Amino acid sequence: MVLHDFVKIDKSRFNDAIKAYFLWKELNALIKNSHNRGINFPETISETLLCSAMGFELKRGTGGDARDPKTNEIIEAKATSNWDKDTTSFSPKEAFDLLYFLRLNQRDDELYIYNSGISSETLKLIQVNKSQTLEDQQKQGRRPRFSVIKLIIEAQNIQPVAKIELRTKKVIKL
Template sequence: MSKIERIEKMELVEVDAARIKQVVDTYFHWKTLDTEIKTLSGTRGINFPSELSEYMACYALNLLVNKKSSEGDAVDMTDPNNPLIIEIKGSSAESLTAPNSFSPSENFDDLVFVRLEKNDDLLKIYRTGINSEKLKQIKVNSKQTVEDQQKEHRRPRFSIQKEIIDKYNLEPDAIFYIRDKKISRPK
């Protein structure tokens, strides 16, 4: 199936002001629940929902959210003749080396990484320039690459922060200030 055929099967949604308000409101509900769960159980709390990070990243980068298909989280229509399928991975872990996982079959044009800084209510958003073919070459341990584990039908796990952001000295393409719904583009 061609990329255009894949995109035509998606349900693409623009993240407008009303939708981002709903996402931000939901973020603060999640943050409260996360704090309450940690207080009750002493555990690490609740993972930052990908639905929130994806909508925030799409809003900040002017991408369309893919609501329907599992073939990428978003689409970049900047060039309608060459739309890009975007995979978005996020982290809210305090540890900068927390692992991210990938499915055994990935097919995307650009990996976007989002790092939540919960204490400051901001999201750092990176367009990594890594596509699914480059992803396959990344080492997940001393003996295997992402591709090796994908061939074993496993979910490869590695730290995007460590293996991509830090390794290539990437700076955020956008910072989303959640409370104010403002976007900064440091580059």
């Protein structure tokens, strides 16, 4: 039996995540000055900010990243620090009730939160290449990769449900 540990994100954890964001952003900029690629947006930052903004509990353990305490739904969070594009991967055994996508606008230090409305079962139907769905690749033990922005957010015209203004530490429900 797997025990899950849920953490409520209080103001102190939220402020720590914002501080970590600005430290990450500075390190990322320094690295990008001398290398082609930067550092991925850390999930410890994005998941904490998502939980704070949406009232979720951060999940420690396996099977999703968060839990909605009102519905007990398991939340999977995926994020990109590149506003225009993403390549997101999913493990072969991920199971969740709702996929949330976080899209960072580094220039303005704003994090946009999208509720895709998609579960892990619905996600399996996504066509990741000309001949395979996400489920086809998962059955092969692969980590399917595709653009959530292109194949879900833009394809279904999904609008953000919240925005975090990182400079002012303000959460705005949209």
